[in-house]
Amino acid sequence: MLEVIDSGQLTTVQDRGRIGWARYGVPPSGPMDALALTAANELVDNTPDSAGLEITLHGPILRAWQDCLIAVCGAEFELWVGRLPVPTWSAIFVRAEYLIRFGARSRGARAYLAIAGGIDTPPFLGSRSTHLKGGFGGLDGRALFNGDYLAIGPLSPGALDVRLRSSAQMITKAGRAWPAAQRPIYTDAPILRVVLGPQHDHFTPEAMNYFLATAYTLTPKADRMGIHLQGERLTHRQRPDGTLADGIVSDGLVTGSIQVPPNGQPIVMMVDHQTTGGYPKIATVIRADLPLLAQCLPGNTVRFRAVSVAEASAAFQRQTGCSE
Amino acid sequence: MSNPDFPPTYPRVLPVGEAAFTVELSASVDSALNRRVHALDAALAATATGGIVECVPSYRSLLVIYDPDTVSSACLGSLLLELALAVPAADTATTGRVVEIPVQYGGEAGPDLEDVARHCHLTPTEVIRLHSRTAYQVAMLGFTPGFAYLLGLPQALSTPRLETPRFRVEPGSVGIAGDQTGVYALSSPGGWRIIGRTPLELFDLRRPDPFMLKAGDEVQFVES
CATH class of the missing domain: 2.40.100.10 (Cyclophilin-like)
Structure with missing residues (x-):
């Protein structure tokens, strides 16, 4: 069990997401930076569907009530177990009753804590991911509060290859680190690769040039639902009847879809996005680059570069291939 | 930067990143057109194509989310266009409920x-x-x-x-x-x-x- 001594700014339970319910209006949720949660889970020998904690901007203080193995990946935070500073992107053994403390954050926005056995909250529609707006998943559909307790899943004796059974085995595993070469390079000015469309034909050629040649700044409106950007106005085309093509009949969205409302300022849909939207989508951020955006803060800038579907697919394969 | 023909011709199958397509049947909406979307959704399900993660039907289009490691985007793209061209006008609710x-x-x-x-x-x-x-x-x-x-x-x-x-x-x-x-x-x-x-x-x-x-x-x- 983990006790939440100080919940931090916004700490939620997330697994890899709630898949298969988008047709009912249920977004995927899950981690903003899926790569970091996957790495953390792998470091503690969890199955890929295990739930961990998404930690936002200001980290929590937790007390372990059992011997456990943890890993923290993603944004760079100072981290202590008891009075010992410990590295991120590494498996760490934590003795029962010790405190896990997050300190200053030096890079990125979101870190992921995985614990061997996984955080064990009741699954909702097949997932433990918290959807704050819907008020379901995770711990009672909300962010953690001070004084919460989180159950840890069983270290199953039947699954020797994926679960750790004893403190001795955990101590042996501790210290394993994610290779530095395979960690994403989070920056405050990433280049995000996009596949154009599906409705880039709703924009003027000038708008397409601005979109691909100029920088867009994250506004303070940047959360798990979407990241609102500001930059050169992306003007919608005129329809043959003279009206502006600044709306479409609502259709389905994915994480990474970039909608452009009539004000011409792009919004990138993130994991808690509405499942449908009515603004033309100029492009889609490729899956491999979503973690870079997830780690950006308001005021950071992004640039977009168009790639083909094949390039996007290869980039994702290279990224996930590294972790296996 | 070239822009495709605008307004476009339908149906069209458009990439939504590298792991989804949207199949647009029209730019406008009516009940018959929307029934065709649901018929397309059902027709795709009936093919039991591997690698389809989930679909989101909407007024005039179907979003198809897939796993490119299981089904190639080229194969799926042409299958979707084929299905979209063939999907008949339906005059009853697709689910029959x-x-x-x-x-x-x-x-x-x-x-x-x-x-x-x-x-x-x-x-x-x-x-x-x-x-x-x-x-x-x-x-x-x-x-x-x-x-x-x-x-x-x-x-x-x-x-x-x-x-x-x-x-x-x-x-x-x-x-x-x-x-x-x-x-x-x-x-x-x-x-x-x-x-x-x-x-x-x-x-x-x-x-x-x-x-x-x-x-x-x-x-x-x-x-x-």
Whole structure:
């Protein structure tokens, strides 16, 4: 069990997401930076569907009530177990009753804590991911509060290859680190690769040039639902009847879809996005680059570069291939 | 930067990143077109193509999310175009289900009934009669979990959204926004004109299938 001594700014339970319910209006949720949660889970020998904690901007203080193995990946935070500073992107053994403390954050926005056995909250529609707006998943559909307790899943004796059974085995595993070469390079000015469309034909050629040649700044409106950007106005085309093509009949969205409302300022849909939207989508951020955006803060800038579907697919394969 | 022909020709299959396609059947919306979307959704499911993660039907298009490691985008793209070209016009609801929804119109359950009546130059009774006389089609679920967008609102009831959305709309609320009518499954903020409320739980986790309405269903409101 983990006790939440100080919940931090916004700490939620997330697994890899709630898949298969988008047709009912249920977004995927899950981690903003899926790569970091996957790495953390792998470091503690969890199955890929295990739930961990998404930690936002200001980290929590937790007390372990059992011997456990943890890993923290993603944004760079100072981290202590008891009075010992410990590295991120590494498996760490934590003795029962010790405190896990997050300190200053030096890079990125979101870190992921995985614990061997996984955080064990009741699954909702097949997932433990918290959807704050819907008020379901995770711990009672909300962010953690001070004084919460989180159950840890069983270290199953039947699954020797994926679960750790004893403190001795955990101590042996501790210290394993994610290779530095395979960690994403989070920056405050990433280049995000996009596949154009599906409705880039709703924009003027000038708008397409601005979109691909100029920088867009994250506004303070940047959360798990979407990241609102500001930059050169992306003007919608005129329809043959003279009206502006600044709306479409609502259709389905994915994480990474970039909608452009009539004000011409792009919004990138993130994991808690509405499942449908009515603004033309100029492009889609490729899956491999979503973690870079997830780690950006308001005021950071992004640039977009168009790639083909094949390039996007290869980039994702290279990224996930590294972790296996 | 070249721009494709605009306006485009339909159907068209467009990449949504490297792990989804959207199949647009038209730029506009009507019940028959929307039925074709649901027919396409069903036709794709019937092919049992591996690597399809999930589909999201909407008014005039179908979003198909797939795993490019399992099915190549080129193969899936051509299959989708083939299916879209072949999908027949359907004159009945695809799911074949008709769901009756009891509604208490007006009063606290439907705070905007009088405003809608005033806007439409009708009496509240006439609004209720018109609204509950029509068979609607669930065009899609979206916005929030279980929110049902319905096609088929009589033109005479078309009323713009509230200028200032409400902070909280009760679950089960039945509303009108422009030419659309819809039902809120969960409480949420909302700008639709609320004319009534159903006591039915449109979203109930105790059921194995927690969402009462599915895209493609036919809905009939009954005054209670």
